[in-house]
Amino acid sequence: MSARxxxxxxxxFASCDGCQLTLLGCEDExxxxxxxxxxxxxxxxxxxxxxxxxxxxxxxxxxxxxxxAERIREIRRASKHLVTIGACATAxxxxxxxxxxxxxxxxxxVYARPxxxxxxxxxxxxAAHVPVDFELRGCPIDKGQLLEVINAFVxxxxxxxxxxxxxxxxxxxxxxxxxxxxGTPCLGPVTQGGCxxxxxxxxxxxxxxxxxxxxxxxxxxxxxxxxxxxxxxxxVRVYRTFNANADTFxxxxxxxxxxxxx
Amino acid sequence: xxxxxxxxxxxLARVEGEGALYVRTEGDRVEExxxxxxxxxxxxxxxxxxxxxxxxPDITARICxxxxxxxxxxxxxAMEQICGVHMDAELEDLRRLIYCGEWIESHALHVFMLxxxxxxxxxxxxxxAKDHPELVRKALRLKKIGNALMRLVGGREVHPxxxxxxxxxxxxxxxxxxxxxxxxxxxxxxxxxxxxxxxxLEFPDFEMDYEFVALVHPDExxxxxxxxxxxxxxxxxVSDYDRIFTETHVVHxxxxxxxxxxxxxxxxxxxxxxxxxxxxxxxxxxxxxADRSGLGTVCRNPFKSILVRTVEIAFAFEExxxxxxxxxxxxxxxxxxxxxxxxxxxxxxxxxxxxxxxYTLDEAGIIRDAKIVPPTSVNQPTIEADLHSLVQxxxxxxxxxxxxxxxxxxxxYDPCISCATHxxxxxxxxx
Numbered sequence: 001m002s003a004r005x006x007x008x009x010x011x012x013f014a015s016c017d018g019c020q021l022t023l024l025g026c027e028d029e030x031x032x033x034x035x036x037x038x039x040x041x042x043x044x045x046x047x048x049x050x051x052x053x054x055x056x057x058x059x060x061x062x063x064x065x066x067x068x069a070e071r072i073r074e075i076r077r078a079s080k081h082l083v084t085i086g087a088c089a090t091a092x093x094x095x096x097x098x099x100x101x102x103x104x105x106x107x108x109x110v111y112a113r114p115x116x117x118x119x120x121x122x123x124x125x126x127a128a129h130v131p132v133d134f135e136l137r138g139c140p141i142d143k144g145q146l147l148e149v150i151n152a153f154v155x156x157x158x159x160x161x162x163x164x165x166x167x168x169x170x171x172x173x174x175x176x177x178x179x180x181x182x183g184t185p186c187l188g189p190v191t192q193g194g195c196x197x198x199x200x201x202x203x204x205x206x207x208x209x210x211x212x213x214x215x216x217x218x219x220x221x222x223x224x225x226x227x228x229x230x231x232x233x234x235x236v237r238v239y240r241t242f243n244a245n246a247d248t249f250x251x252x253x254x255x256x257x258x259x260x261x262x
Numbered sequence: 263x264x265x266x267x268x269x270x271x272x273x274l275a276r277v278e279g280e281g282a283l284y285v286r287t288e289g290d291r292v293e294e295x296x297x298x299x300x301x302x303x304x305x306x307x308x309x310x311x312x313x314x315x316x317x318x319p320d321i322t323a324r325i326c327x328x329x330x331x332x333x334x335x336x337x338x339x340a341m342e343q344i345c346g347v348h349m350d351a352e353l354e355d356l357r358r359l360i361y362c363g364e365w366i367e368s369h370a371l372h373v374f375m376l377x378x379x380x381x382x383x384x385x386x387x388x389x390x391a392k393d394h395p396e397l398v399r400k401a402l403r404l405k406k407i408g409n410a411l412m413r414l415v416g417g418r419e420v421h422p423x424x425x426x427x428x429x430x431x432x433x434x435x436x437x438x439x440x441x442x443x444x445x446x447x448x449x450x451x452x453x454x455x456x457x458x459x460x461x462x463l464e465f466p467d468f469e470m471d472y473e474f475v476a477l478v479h480p481d482e483x484x485x486x487x488x489x490x491x492x493x494x495x496x497x498x499x500v501s502d503y504d505r506i507f508t509e510t511h512v513v514h515x516x517x518x519x520x521x522x523x524x525x526x527x528x529x530x531x532x533x534x535x536x537x538x539x540x541x542x543x544x545x546x547x548x549x550x551x552a553d554r555s556g557l558g559t560v561c562r563n564p565f566k567s568i569l570v571r572t573v574e575i576a577f578a579f580e581e582x583x584x585x586x587x588x589x590x591x592x593x594x595x596x597x598x599x600x601x602x603x604x605x606x607x608x609x610x611x612x613x614x615x616x617x618x619x620x621y622t623l624d625e626a627g628i629i630r631d632a633k634i635v636p637p638t639s640v641n642q643p644t645i646e647a648d649l650h651s652l653v654q655x656x657x658x659x660x661x662x663x664x665x666x667x668x669x670x671x672x673x674x675y676d677p678c679i680s681c682a683t684h685x686x687x688x689x690x691x692x693x
Contacts, residue, residue: 014302017278017678018327018420024371025419027406031398034388045375046386047275047669064302094324095304106308111518112511117303140327140420198417202424203595204431207320209421237313242324 006055006154009041011075013061013068014095014123018140019086020044020060026143033147037154052078056153062088062095063124076130081153084126085146087139087242091211094139096123096245100253125245134159139209139242142194163192163214166206170197178205185225187238190216190248211243218252232256264289269653269665274672276376276386278328279679283668284514285653292657295650297642297672299515301679310632315341315601315623316427322619322634323421326678328371331364331416332612333634334425335486336619339608341427344623345599352592353429354486355585360415360422361485361610362582366408366449367419368613369533369571369578372676373460374401377568380670381463397459400452404575407445411582414442429596439586446586450579454551457572461555466667468655469562470648473527474535475640477611483543483577484536486610491539493560494525500609503618509635517679520640528643531615532675533570534561545584548577564648564674571676601627614638614676638677645675 010020024045026033040050057079063069076082084090092099098106099122107114126132136149136159145161152159166188170177178184178200186205188197192213199206212218222235230238239253271283280301286294306325313321318337323330335357342349374397375387384390391398409419414434416422424431475496477488491497496506507529509518522529537544537552538560544552552573561570601623608619615637622631648671656664 012280014304016324016327016330018324018330021278021327021371021420024375025405025409027402027409030402031388031391034391039386039388042386043273043275044278045276046388047379048385048389064304068302093304094306094309094321097309098305101309103305106305107303109308109311110303110305113513116511116513117516119303123304139324140418195418198423199431202417202431204423204426207423234314237317241317241321 005036005038007040007050008037008150009052009054009057009075009079010044011041011057011059012044013059013072013089013126014064015061015086015088015093017044017060019088019138020058022141022143022146023058026147029147033150037150053080054078055080056150057082059084059089059126060086062092063126063129064095064120065118066120067118069120069129072126072129081133082126082130083134083136083149083153084132085136086141087137087209087211089126090135090137091243092123092125092245094242094244097240098123099245100240123245136161137192137210138194142196145194161194165189165213166191166193166195166197166200166210169193169195170200173197173201175200178203179224179228183228185228185230185238187221189221190218207241208239208249209242211246212248216248218248219255222252222256232259267661269661269668271665271669274669276379276673277677277679279677281677281679283649283672285649285668287653287657290657292650292654295646295653296514297646297649299517299642299679301516303516307632307634310621310629313629315344315621315627315629316599318621318629319425319427325634325636327420328368328678329364329612329614329617330421331361331412331425332610332617334422335361335610336608336617336634337621338425338427339486339610340606340619340621341623342599343606343608344604344621345427345602347428347597347599349429349597350592350594352590353597355588356415356430356433356592358485359582359585360412360425362578362585363408363411363415365485365578365613366575367405367412368408369575370401370405370408373568373571373575374398374405376676377673378460380673381568397456400456404449404452404456407442407449410442410445414438426596428599431595433592433595436589436591439589443583443586446579446583450547450576450583453572453576453579454547457551457555457569457576460569460572463568465563465565468565468652470564470651472530472534472562472644473522473525474538475529475531475616476535476539477609477616478539479543481543483540483545483581484611490609490616492529493538500618501607503607503609503635504620504633507635507640515642517639517642519642520635521643528647529640530644531637531640532567533574534564534567535615536611537561537570537573544573545577545580547580548573551576564671567674567676601625612637614678615640636678638675638679641675641677645672645677648674
């Protein structure tokens with residue numbers, strides 16, 4: 001008889017489903033994966049629900065409602081390891097733009113009866129509510145990195161996910177630097193790699209889907225972006241997308257927002 | 263005295279996003295049916311205000327990881343209309359090609375991994391693979407080819423990076439595209455084979471008198487262009503969308519409901535609507551497959567949507583092959599757009615139906631107003647009407663069977679709740 005297969009649970013909070021879809025997008029690996037681990041809770045793919053505790057919980061999405069905040073605590077209690085997948089769960093996602101605005105005004109703009117909508121003032125990363133064992137970056141996450149993380153936790157080792165920049169991947173891929181050669185604004189120097197430098201490969205600047213790299217120097221990059229002609233509002237916006245609430249990007253956008261000299 | 267009975271599903275499985283179902287019956291009457299959408303709101307329309315018009319395709323893509331291209335393209339079209347951009351025909355063809363990829367991956371996911379397990383009695387495709395290994399392997403390969411096509415044109419399958427207002431950042435070379443041709447040929451055959459297998463499934467005897475709404479186009483099966491047409495004779499430009507539909511906020515759903523303004527009726531969007539209104543413009547092999555699948559000229563049984571989706575998979579492969587064979591190097595990857603003030607409209611056929619966009623820009627190209635209506639949002643009242651009718655005619659079934667039938671009826675629509683909330687949990691209460 002084979003040893004007990006570790007159990008996997010996949011959870012959704014506020015998100016677009018793209019990161020959990022990445023697991024179903026492992027078309028070549030999915031059936032093998034399902035032999036190695038037992039998919040115990042994955043409502044988007046299966047109506048089977050195996051009660052916890054679970055060995056590995058993958059969490060997609062950000063915490064945006066009072067119920068979310070309670071639910072993530074229950075999931076954490078029942079999970080041996082908890083890994084966030086993607087920019088929403090790791091940094092709050094695009095919906096964290098509310099953190100810079102008045103969420104009541106947002107609700108009034110979208111819904112006729114704002115009083116029927118229960119929502120928190122901020123969109124929070126999972127780690128703001130419970131301890132997280134590993135945060136996988138990306139909007140969306142990369143399939144290869146997801147498989148690496150699952151493997152690592154199944155076999156009890158740390159995931160090998162580099163925290164270096166898109167620039168390094170870009171050089172290795174042999175792309176021409178879009179900023180140096182064409183003056184195209186690019187967040188590559190401050191953004192963590194993992195996508196494979198997709199944007200420069202398409203002749204556009206990186207727009208930061210994987211969030212800040214380790215030890216980023218955003219002010220130095222901003223100075224270059226200014227020289228390329230970006231004004232204050234553009235500098236605020238360029239850091240304020242899918243990882244707007246990640247520390248470095250948040251601070252840098254706030255710094256430009258406060259800057260009245262522009 | 264009549265007995266109250268409730269049937270509930272508090273977290274619907276095999277749909278994209280978070281929803282629930284609540285049904286209450288009193289004696290032999292269905293009193294209440296609610297498709298509850300509790301997915302958290304994310305407020306896209308609010309935070310698009312104040313953004314540059316060129317940012318809209320990347321931001322709106324994040325509404326949905328399954329059909330990002332629908333959002334990117336609707337947003338781009340609206341901006342192009344405002345800026346007076348006339349798109350090059352070859353760029354429009356390349357847009358249609360990547361959209362074929364999105365139809366293939368999204369439909370293959372739904373047909374084989376989310377919907378088919380209901381018909382064959384499995385909880386999921388992975389369990390189904392133990393008894394039907396070849397079927398599931400082929401399904402996964404179909405899906406994979408759709409994703410590969412999106413990656414080839416768009417850079418990646420979830421949230422492609424290569425689409426922009428005016429076209430693309432970089433256009434693929436003829437050689438790059440040629441690499442996928444063999445897979446497309448295989449996919450067309452595999453979809454046809456799958457359709458024959460699926461046509462042999464047992465379908466519940468259930469039909470409704472729907473008001474089908476889809477894009478209609480004189481020359482092509484609609485994907486990225488067309489007027490808004492309906493089975494009752496609506497035929498208007500996309501810019502009239504807000505006039506023909508009225509959106510309302512109901513307490514049990516974080517996704518706004520829609521009704522046709524004039525008749526007050528709910529609308530049906532998606533593959534069955536496209537098929538009903540555009541069947542004669544299917545590509546030849548897909549049209550022949552529709553005949554062999556017994557679909558007739560119109561299909562009103564939502565359980566048979568699985569057949570229509572499969573015909574559309576075949577169509578998307580056939581169309582992608584045509585576009586690929588006609589592909590020549592493109593002189594400019596995008597038409598430059600200069601901002602100007604105004605309001606513009608965009609609508610394309612997302613895998614689940616018409617996805618509508620409206621934006622207003624100021625003279626600097628900053629978004630001042632945004633409205634986005636995903637098809638699942640429109641389909642909510644139609645799904646509730648189906649459930650009402652279905653429960654009413656199956657009150658003799660025990661709760662668990664009735665619950666399962668209800669869940670299946672919801673999955674007929676391939677609802678994308680993440681899209682619609684800006685959207686699912688089943689409760690049946692019997693009285």
